[in-house]
Amino acid sequence: MQPFSSTVSIQRDTRAWQVQVWISFGMAVFLCATGLGWLPGQALDRAFMVMGYVFCLSAAFVLAKFVRDNQRGTTPGAGDTPMWKLVVWGGFFTAMGLTGWGLLRMEISETYKAFLGVSWLFLISSAFTLAKILRDRHEADLAEARLQGRREARAETGQGE
Secondary structure (H helix, E strand, O other): OOOOOOOOOOOOOOHHHHHHHHHHHHHHHHHHHHHHHOOOOOHHHHHHHHHHHHHHHHHHHHHHHHHHHHHHOOOOOOOOOHHHHHHHHHHHHHHHHHHHHHHHHOOOOHHHHHHHHHHHHHHHHHHHHHHHHHHHHHHHHHHHHHHHHHHHHHHHHHHHO
């Protein structure tokens, strides 16, 4: 019996990239919180916008997970029902649409609207990127654990001979 000699490479994001993604996400959250915290106008408008931003952020993470889950398996979407697909995509577009509508209808300066709009899109973009690096890290950890388990099993088998 020949010894097992195969090199397996597990792709991981660099530490610098991970730091950059976390800093970007933190900056996006900070900019959104600052913009919403100093938002002129009625308290109801501020509450609507905060809920919209939180709804969009949550929907972005759910959509990222849904897309990634359906991209991976042998049978895409095998565990998802058509209704779940509608809920995920519908929730994301509803969150984005209602938040955008709320932002456009607010009676604030165009400059302030632009600041809130850009920080909102920055938040959504960085949320998708953060979801990706977290999922990549999880998948790399799983692959590494499986590889370690195989190595240990082979070592035990080799010792028993």
